[in-house]
Amino acid sequence: MPKNSKVTQREHSSEHVTESVADLLAHQEPVDYKRSVLNVTGETWDKQKEGDEDLDAENRPAWNSKLQYILAQIGYSVGLGNVWRFPYLCQKNGGGAYLVPYLVLLIIIGLPLFFLELAVGQRIRRGSIGVWNYICPRLGGIGYASCLVCFFVGLYYNVIIGWSIFYFFKSFQYPLPWSECPIVKNGSVAVVETECERSSATTYFWYREALDISNSISESGGLNWKMTLCLLVAWSLVGLAMIKGIQSSGKVMYFSSLFPYVVLVCFLVRGLLLRGAVDGIMHMFTPKLDKMLDPQVWREAATQVFFALGLGFGGVIAFSSYNKQDNNCHFDATLVSFINFFTSVLATLVVFAVLGFKANIMNEKCVVENAEKILGYLNTNVLSHDLIPPHVNFSHLTAKDYNEMYRVIMTVKEGHFKELGLDACLLEDELDKSVQGTGLAFIAFTEAMTHFPASPFWSVMFFLMLINLGLGSMIGTMSGITTPIIDTFKVRKEVFTVGCCIFAFVVGLIFVQRSGNYFVTMFDDYSATLPLTVVVILENIAVAWIYGTKKFMQELTEMLGFRPYQFYYYTWKYVSPICMAVLMTASIIQLGVSPPGYSAWIREEAAEKFLFYPTWAMAILISLIILASLPLPLVFILRQFHLVSDGSNALSVTYKKGRMMKDISNLEDNDETRFILSKVPSETPSPMPTHRSYLGPGSNSPMEMSSAPNGRYGSGYLLASTPESEL
Numbered sequence: 001m002p003k004n005s006k007v008t009q010r011e012h013s014s015e016h017v018t019e020s021v022a023d024l025l026a027h028q029e030p031v032d033y034k035r036s037v038l039n040v041t042g043e044t045w046d047k048q049k050e051g052d053e054d055l056d057a058e059n060r061p062a063w064n065s066k067l068q069y070i071l072a073q074i075g076y077s078v079g080l081g082n083v084w085r086f087p088y089l090c091q092k093n094g095g096g097a098y099l100v101p102y103l104v105l106l107i108i109i110g111l112p113l114f115f116l117e118l119a120v121g122q123r124i125r126r127g128s129i130g131v132w133n134y135i136c137p138r139l140g141g142i143g144y145a146s147c148l149v150c151f152f153v154g155l156y157y158n159v160i161i162g163w164s165i166f167y168f169f170k171s172f173q174y175p176l177p178w179s180e181c182p183i184v185k186n187g188s189v190a191v192v193e194t195e196c197e198r199s200s201a202t203t204y205f206w207y208r209e210a211l212d213i214s215n216s217i218s219e220s221g222g223l224n225w226k227m228t229l230c231l232l233v234a235w236s237l238v239g240l241a242m243i244k245g246i247q248s249s250g251k252v253m254y255f256s257s258l259f260p261y262v263v264l265v266c267f268l269v270r271g272l273l274l275r276g277a278v279d280g281i282m283h284m285f286t287p288k289l290d291k292m293l294d295p296q297v298w299r300e301a302a303t304q305v306f307f308a309l310g311l312g313f314g315g316v317i318a319f320s321s322y323n324k325q326d327n328n329c330h331f332d333a334t335l336v337s338f339i340n341f342f343t344s345v346l347a348t349l350v351v352f353a354v355l356g357f358k359a360n361i362m363n364e365k366c367v368v369e370n371a372e373k374i375l376g377y378l379n380t381n382v383l384s385h386d387l388i389p390p391h392v393n394f395s396h397l398t399a400k401d402y403n404e405m406y407r408v409i410m411t412v413k414e415g416h417f418k419e420l421g422l423d424a425c426l427l428e429d430e431l432d433k434s435v436q437g438t439g440l441a442f443i444a445f446t447e448a449m450t451h452f453p454a455s456p457f458w459s460v461m462f463f464l465m466l467i468n469l470g471l472g473s474m475i476g477t478m479s480g481i482t483t484p485i486i487d488t489f490k491v492r493k494e495v496f497t498v499g500c501c502i503f504a505f506v507v508g509l510i511f512v513q514r515s516g517n518y519f520v521t522m523f524d525d526y527s528a529t530l531p532l533t534v535v536v537i538l539e540n541i542a543v544a545w546i547y548g549t550k551k552f553m554q555e556l557t558e559m560l561g562f563r564p565y566q567f568y569y570y571t572w573k574y575v576s577p578i579c580m581a582v583l584m585t586a587s588i589i590q591l592g593v594s595p596p597g598y599s600a601w602i603r604e605e606a607a608e609k610f611l612f613y614p615t616w617a618m619a620i621l622i623s624l625i626i627l628a629s630l631p632l633p634l635v636f637i638l639r640q641f642h643l644v645s646d647g648s649n650a651l652s653v654t655y656k657k658g659r660m661m662k663d664i665s666n667l668e669d670n671d672e673t674r675f676i677l678s679k680v681p682s683e684t685p686s687p688m689p690t691h692r693s694y695l696g697p698g699s700n701s702p703m704e705m706s707s708a709p710n711g712r713y714g715s716g717y718l719l720a721s722t723p724e725s726e727l
Contacts, residue, residue, distance in 0.1 A: 441466060
């Protein structure tokens with residue numbers, strides 16, 4: 001022990017010496033509070049437990065590099081929704097005008113809440129359960145609710161990866177199997193399959209060959225063995241990627257995060273060379289400014305921002321918890337948010353370049369079919385040859401010539417025009433057909449690719465891109481389950497990961513029966529939207545109003561080494577909670593106004609038909625919402641009435657050579673100090689370096705933080721993996 005320490009002085013002096021935490025930290029010999037007079041909790045010493053704490057504190061996995069971490073966050077946030085949801089919303093809600101509300105809401109909702117999740121994960125270095133137990137034990141149900149929602153989403157999301165795997169393997173043949181309708185023998189006569197003839201080759205292949213779908217959710221139809229095998233492959237891929245935690249998933253991210261950009265750029269270059277691509281892009285970005293005043297547009301933009309960044313799932317917190325404490329998470333939040341946005345725009349360009357080409361193909365087909373009808377009417381004298389403009393050549397009929405002829409016939413035959421059954425064949429009508437989700441990826445896009453030169457190559461690339469986009473998001477989603485559970489319950493990583501994947505595969509068999517697509521729709525529409533909105537609102541309230549925005553800003557300043565912008569103070573405190581509350585209200589109203597239902601494929605009609613969910617399906621739907629939200633009130637009640645311990649009356653301080661570790665659940669700063677020293681706070685020196693942090697509007701300018709020779713805080717000690725509120 002140093003000769004100048006106050007403990008040594010007390011041995012040689014009769015003067016009263018006040019011992020502070022800083023003095024205790026200066027002791028050279030380790031003092032174990034549980035086996036000494038510093039044991040203030042009354043806990044018995046548990047060597048095994050202490051060893052686990054030390055191991056967890058010192059050996060928590062970390063990212064191999066900053067690039068690996070950024071790619072993981074990008075891979076998680078950039079998913080299938082960027083490719084098949086954002087372009088649809090952009091087209092539906094005003095084209096280029098939709099980008100304005102989206103950007104505004106990305107800045108005032110998406111970026112602040114994304115930064116908040118990154119910051120709490122990095123600061124507390126735990127999964128979602130540990131983070132929210134630390135910040136506000138009574139709201140500890142947030143972490144459990146996030147895990148449940150991740151499980152529900154992972155169940156059906158991996159089914160989509162399974163579908164992509166099926167199409168991927170089917171792409172290794174020429175011609176592509178969905179390019180033509182199958183021929184069936186009816187006795188000695190070969191005829192085209194009726195269901196395919198009445199719809200289209202790609203639609204038939206999707207509903208009949210891939211899904212073998214039943215007519216309604218009530219008709220199970222048994223398991224689809226092809227999709228069952230694909231689902232098994234999908235869960236095997238996820239399990240292998242997750243088996244070693246970030247040590248394995250981080251390496252996977254180098255490929256799964258970057259490969260989709262290579263494919264998108266290749267598709268964009270190829271798409272721009274296609275005839276009609278410019279028509280699609282011009283149609284896409286022609287702004288309909290009146291749409292900007294529609295509240296529905298803002299609601300859908302807010303929902304897309306919310307889900308695009310993966311807020312509330314726990315994956316963002318899980319990935320961030322493996323960072324060093326001084327990592328600049330503000331830069332990460334800004335970078336990932338805007339990469340996500342620009343990826344959506346890039347995907348939109350690709351989608352509408354290809355759909356513009358497809359629209360031109362379909363429009364030409366429409367012109368040819370209707371020109372044959374007109375020739376038939378001319379030959380049977382239903383129409384007079386005088387109605388045909390002299391410059392029109394039926395052997396080389398253009399869309400412009402057909403439209404001119406169509407208008408003349410419609411004017412002359414006004415009373416009997418409908419009986420002729422002629423279509424207008426307008427390019428705008430084809431471009432206005434809104435397609436999203438599976439309809440875009442597995443029907444519209446696949447149909448367009450059949451017209452590409454070397455179509456199997458482009459099909460392989462496209463579905464490999466979908467697999468990688470889905471895999472990146474699934475790794476983040478599963479991390480939202482595995483990280484908090486492993487942190488909280490100390491289960492073996494490999495055993496839990498494998499067990500979780502096997503259990504999810506077994507439960508996921510509901511999605512690979514013939515009616516499975518309808519369950520995917522149900523889970524996608526209802527299992528996550530409302531529970532996640534509530535989760536994110538409570539996250540915001542827990543940090544901004546319970547933990548305290550000023551206190552959180554102070555800790556961010558100490559952690560990052562610079563003061564976050566005042567913008568975040570106001571958004572966390574006021575703007576984001578209000579916007580999220582409005583979004584939640586709008587979502588509830590939308591659920592009430594729109595009767596729960598789904599689009600069923602009716603085999604006999606070869607068409608989609610909207611059906612309402614039966615009573616038992618409504619019960620499942622409501623149970624999903626209740627089950628995902630149940631941990632929130634349950635944990636609150638249990639801890640509010642002290643039915644389970646929240647650790648609020650326990651204080652554990654471990655002093656060891658070269659480091660400090662504290663576990664403080666719910667004590668106020670003043671209580672901590674009095675509890676340790678029985679002194680008022682003003683008499684107690686702080687172990688932290690002297691500095692002033694930004695505490696909100698109106699505070700004094702912060703002084704430069706003192707340099708730290710050993711870590712951020714100097715003095716030769718480091719924060720352990722569970723950080724604390726500063727004294």
